[in-house]
Amino acid sequence: MAFPDGVADFRSDTVTRPTATMRQAMAAADVGDDVYGEDPTVNSLEEEAAALVGKEAALFVPSGSMGNLLGxxxxxRPGDEVLCVETAHVRNYEMGAAPAIGGLQFRTVASGSGEIRPSDVAAAIEQSGYHFPRIAMLEWENTxxxxGGTVVPFELxxxxxxVARSAGLRIHLDGARLWNAVAATGIGAHEYAAHADTVQFCFSxxxxxxxxxxxxxxxDVILEARFLRKRLGGGMRQVGVIAAAxxxxxxxxxxxxxxxxxxxKLGEGIVARFPEAVSLGQVQTNMVVVHGExxxxxxGELQARLADAGVLVGSISRHSLRFVTHRDVDQRDVGRVLDVLGTL
Ligand SMILES: Cc1ncc(COP(=O)(O)O)c(C=O)c1O
Known part of the structure; x- marks a missing residue:
């Protein structure tokens, strides 16, 4: 359902607002000083998360960007390379944190969809060593x-x-939306996470x-991450109020x-009117990318007309818009989008 002011916000799944139950749980949370490791709500969340993805330990962090950076x-080490796709969030949308703070550089694979093949890793390893920077890590983003929220295939x-492991690379999974991959495929989070050393996922x-x-x-990695989180100013105190949500x-x-x-439903509705505007095969989770062509x-015109109708949508390039579905939009809001498209 749209927000109380009637606005249906499809810009991102980050725009959701805490439910009444969440706010109650936050108010009632059992808390302690988490920098001393004494917040029971945080401790139990960390234990639960680690168990769900089959890892030894976990660290609650303020944002996905910090989780990726710490991973x-x-x-x-400074000077090392991290292999990722050229469209990776960690490379393009995290303010250059890993290079600026960690001295790392990215080696990129040309892939619009998050896929990195064994041959990409093999090629990068060949160009690693005395005359080249050391390639230390592989980074995945799934979804x-x-x-547009596509799932990186599990087998891939x-x-x-x-291949990366056999060459001694460490692997980090940016699972900001890992649970969407799980919901789309039925493959367990621990199964995806088994192909990485560290995984971060977002509650937000x-x-x-x-x-x-x-x-x-x-x-041992999480212990070091705890130390570095504090160095970054991310040591939080009675943060059980957030962990409860x-x-x-x-x-x-x-x-x-x-x-x-x-x-x-949104993708199909758009395609019914404008068959070239959406690649339905790409609509695998909670995003729909609309191509201006x-x-x-x-x-820009469509975005403005939607805004006039109280519908917000994000632009991800000069010629494409992205609709993201989440808890605070529903079928009626999808209908509002399709109504506007019906007037074009
Ligand atoms: C794939 C991916 N990774 C990481 C992040 C970073 O999360 P945060 O905004 O909490 O720093 C995002 C945010 O949208 C994301 O989409």
Missing amino acids: LVTQA HNWS MRETSA KGLGAPIGSILCGPA AALALESRDRLGDDHFLAR GLPVGT
Whole structure:
């Protein structure tokens, strides 16, 4: 359902607002000083998250960006390279944190969809060594944001990660929307995470919490991440008030299938009118990318007309818009989008 002011916000799944139940849980949370490791709500969330993804330990962090940064800088040294796709969130949308703070550089694979093949890793390893920077890590993003929430195939992750591991690379999974991949494929989070050493996932995306992400991995890596989180100013105190909302969000992860259903309905509705505007094969989770070439008006014009109708949508390039479904939009809001498209 749209927000109380009637606005249906499809810009991102980060826009959800805490439910009444979440706010109650936050108010009632049992808390302590987490910098001393004494917040019971945080401790139990960290234990639960680590168990869900099959890792030894976990660290609650304020954002997915911090989770990614810590996952990389704990496992690579300044001057090392991290292999990722050129459209990776960690490379393009995290303010250059890994290079600026960790001294790492990215080696990129040309892939619009988040896929990295075993041959990409083999080629990068060949160009690593005395005359080249050392390649230390492989980074996955699943689901892959830039391509519209597509799922990186599990088998591909397995094969590519095996090549990386055999060459001694560490592997980090940016699972900001890992639970969307799980909902779309039925493959367990621990199964995806088995092909990485560290995984971060976000409570603040489709899961619907107001804040928070978590980095999971081997106990020694998480201990180092805890140290570095504090160095970055990310040591939080009675943060159980936030962890309580995150725990509820995690409990409700089965509802992500509803968001995927809604995205599909939206994609199909758009294609019924403008067949070239959406590649339905790309609508795998909670995002729909609309290509301007398939529309009779520019994407800027469509965005403006939607805004006039109280519908917000994000632009991801000069010629494409991205609709993201989440807990705070519903079938009626999808209908509002299709009504506007019907007037073009
Ligand atoms: C794939 C991906 N990774 C990481 C992040 C970073 O999360 P945060 O905004 O909490 O820093 C995002 C945010 O949208 C994302 O989409």
